[in-house]
Amino acid sequence: MNERGNATPSAELTMAPAAIREAARRALRRPPTRPVGWALVADAVAAHARDSDRPALIDQRNGTTTYSRLNERVGLLRDLLLEQGCGQGDRIAVAGPRDVDSVVAFLALESIGAVYVPVDPQWPAGRLAQVFIQTGCSHVLTHPADGAGGRSLAQAVAVSGVTPLSTAAAEVASGKPRRGWERPQLPANEGQAAYIIHTSGSTGRPKGAITEHRAMINHLRQMIEALGIHRDDVVAFNATPIYVVSVWQMLAGLLAGATVAIVRELDETYPRRLLNALRTAEVTIVQLVPTMIGLIVDELSRRAPADRLGKLRWLISTGEELRPQLARKVLDMLPDTRLMNAYGMSECSDDVAQHVIRPADLRSPRLPIGLPIAGTVLHVLVEDREGWRPTRNGETGELFVGGLAVGAGYVGDMTGRSTAFFHDPIDAYSPTRRLYRTGDMARIEDGLIYCLGRTDRQVKIRGVRVELDEVERVLEQHPDVSQCAVTAEAEGDSFNLKAHVVMARNTTPEQLQEFLLERLPNSMLPKQWEMVAAIPVTSSGKVDYRKLINS
Numbered sequence: 308m309n310e311r312g313n314a315t316p317s318a319e320l321t322m323a324p325a326a327i328r329e330a331a332r333r334a335l336r337r338p339p340t341r342p343v344g345w346a347l348v349a350d351a352v353a354a355h356a357r358d359s360d361r362p363a364l365i366d367q368r369n370g371t372t373t374y375s376r377l378n379e380r381v382g383l384l385r386d387l388l389l390e391q392g393c394g395q396g397d398r399i400a401v402a403g404p405r406d407v408d409s410v411v412a413f414l415a416l417e418s419i420g421a422v423y424v425p426v427d428p429q430w431p432a433g434r435l436a437q438v439f440i441q442t443g444c445s446h447v448l449t450h451p452a453d454g455a456g457g458r459s460l461a462q463a464v465a466v467s468g469v470t471p472l473s474t475a476a477a478e479v480a481s482g483k484p485r486r487g488w489e490r491p492q493l494p495a496n497e498g499q500a501a502y503i504i505h506t507s508g509s510t511g512r513p514k515g516a517i518t519e520h521r522a523m524i525n526h527l528r529q530m531i532e533a534l535g536i537h538r539d540d541v542v543a544f545n546a547t548p549i550y551v552v553s554v555w556q557m558l559a560g561l562l563a564g565a566t567v568a569i570v571r572e573l574d575e576t577y578p579r580r581l582l583n584a585l586r587t588a589e590v591t592i593v594q595l596v597p598t599m600i601g602l603i604v605d606e607l608s609r610r611a612p613a614d615r616l617g618k619l620r621w622l623i624s625t626g627e628e629l630r631p632q633l634a635r636k637v638l639d640m641l642p643d644t645r646l647m648n649a650y651g652m653s654e655c656s657d658d659v660a661q662h663v664i665r666p667a668d669l670r671s672p673r674l675p676i677g678l679p680i681a682g683t684v685l686h687v688l689v690e691d692r693e694g695w696r697p698t699r700n701g702e703t704g705e706l707f708v709g710g711l712a713v714g715a716g717y718v719g720d721m722t723g724r725s726t727a728f729f730h731d732p733i734d735a736y737s738p739t740r741r742l743y744r745t746g747d748m749a750r751i752e753d754g755l756i757y758c759l760g761r762t763d764r765q766v767k768i769r770g771v772r773v774e775l776d777e778v779e780r781v782l783e784q785h786p787d788v789s790q791c792a793v794t795a796e797a798e799g800d801s802f803n804l805k806a807h808v809v810m811a812r813n814t815t816p817e818q819l820q821e822f823l824l825e826r827l828p829n830s831m832l833p834k835q836w837e838m839v840a841a842i843p844v845t846s847s848g849k850v851d852y853r854k855l856i857n858s
Contacts, residue, residue, distance in 0.1 A: 317741050323695035324463040330686055330697040330733045341684040346524050348558045349418040353378050355564045358526055365588055366569035369407050380397050384415035387476055395420030398442050402460055403450030404572055408474045409548050410449050410557055417804040425548040428460045435463030439503055442718050443514050444469050451475030474726050503718055504551045504653040504698040507608045515718035522656035525558045525711050529680045533591055534621050543593040545570035550847050551653040580604040585616060594623035596848040597633055604636045615690040625649040626849050630780055631669045650676035654743050655712040660756060675755040682711030684734055685756060690712040706749035708735055713741040766795040771830040781826050787814040790842045792850050806833035
């Protein structure tokens with residue numbers, strides 16, 4: 308891949324020949340149920356459009372968009388993009404809220420072989436410009452209501468030289484004869500990029516994770532198969548477009564001929580409003596982070612059974628650890644809803660492992676992330692003096708992902724690759740020949756994978772290695788603790804723990820300390836306690852540890 312924005316070759320993973328053979332034997336793998344082949348979601352939308360009145364998208368702002376109308380809008384924007392000289396391999400930024408226009412933009416870009424690069428118009432101008440330049444974007448599609456997208460986006464456009472193009476411009480031609488642009492005949496290049504999702508970088512520069520088209524289609528089909536998505540389903544599109552989970556929420560339902568319910572950005576933040584939005588749209592499938600699931604469960608407990616989520620078939624947890632106490636509450640509150648624990652990342656086209664929670668799982672202190680999705684291989688490896696090797700029974704190691712899911716690396720990243728993407732020495736038949744090092748600790752028990760938290764959520768306290776997630780997990784078992792988060796503050800060569808707690812009832816820090824003392828060693832006890840009204844969360848709904856540390 309080249310300087311234009313693609314990744315550089317992966318680094319080598321040091322493994323002895325015997326370790327490679329053993330890793331191949333111990334790998335957890337699931338082959339694709341069928342060849343991925345070349346397929347476009349835009350083609351599926353066009354096929355469903357033959358049933359002209361079938362609802363494709365619903366939202367409170369624009370009402371219902373039928374498959375016929377969606378297909379027409381995609382064609383109009385595709386014509387405009389072709390007129391602008393956009394084509395296969397071009398990277399096109401899309402700036403705007405989660406709405407019909409963002410769906411139209413993705414499908415139009417996919418139909419000409421361009422690469423979808425979602426950005427947040429509220430990002431600082433410097434970050435936006437950095438993403439445009441680093442990714443090599445030629446154009447940025449802006450929201451009709453925003454024009455150039457606001458001051459930050461306008462400044463970034465001026466600095467980077469990208470061409471702004473409002474998605475509304477395509478609609479101007481809706482009452483006029485079509486331009487007659489022919490859709491390009493795309494070669495069946497399954498390994499070409501489909502989209503680029505930017506994550507935060509340790510160096511302060513955003514990292515653009517490249518997902519290939521074959522990995523995207525494989526993941527969409529996996530979601531359709533695992534959830535049994537059919538034409539009568541309503542899938543919630545509630546994730547912000549800059550996050551990888553938004554891709555399947557936006558597209559899997561359309562690929563299956565179902566309806567996608569677009570949740571307004573104001574509704575996703577507040578549990579009561581989110582619940583009302585899900586009920587109004589009669590959503591059958593929704594994905595949320597555990598922090599929001601906990602708030603939803605609390606809100607449901609205050610409602611009559613008839614005012615709950617009677618249509619909901621699937622609730623999918625992702626982004627944080629789903630803990631048994633919360634899972635039990637969900638199953639008790641929503642007995643007709645199935646609960647899935649999903650584990651994934653932007654670098655590997657979202658989910659790489661999934662597990663449907665069973666009552667027996669609730670008896671364990673930790674829930675499994677389960678088994679790999681189709682086309683994906685999972686390894687748990689540890690590093691010693693001879694290099695990396697597979698873990699032994701019950702041993703903890705680091706989780707690596709191989710197979711179809713692994714992305715093509717970070718855009719234009721010439722440094723730091725050895726800590727993330729590697730050439731795969733284990734699987735000679737891997738379609739990508741890449742391994743991704745997740746940075747998560749894991750263990751295989753009874754054939755299932757358990758994720759044990761981030762390596763960077765480990766600290767040493769007086770020489771003892773402590774997992775902050777474990778302290779949280781024990782603390783939240785206290786009946787008076789509604790929410791909690793544990794951070795570490797440096798003190799010399801060691802750390803002190805600080806607990807941030809939302810209480811359901813009045814309980815003193817001394818009583819909480821006593822509770823922990825019965826369950827944890829002294830080295831894992833918080834020295835500081837802060838009673839808060841709420842645990843801050845990021846825009847994706849995860850616990851904002853950075854804000855807690857700086858408060």
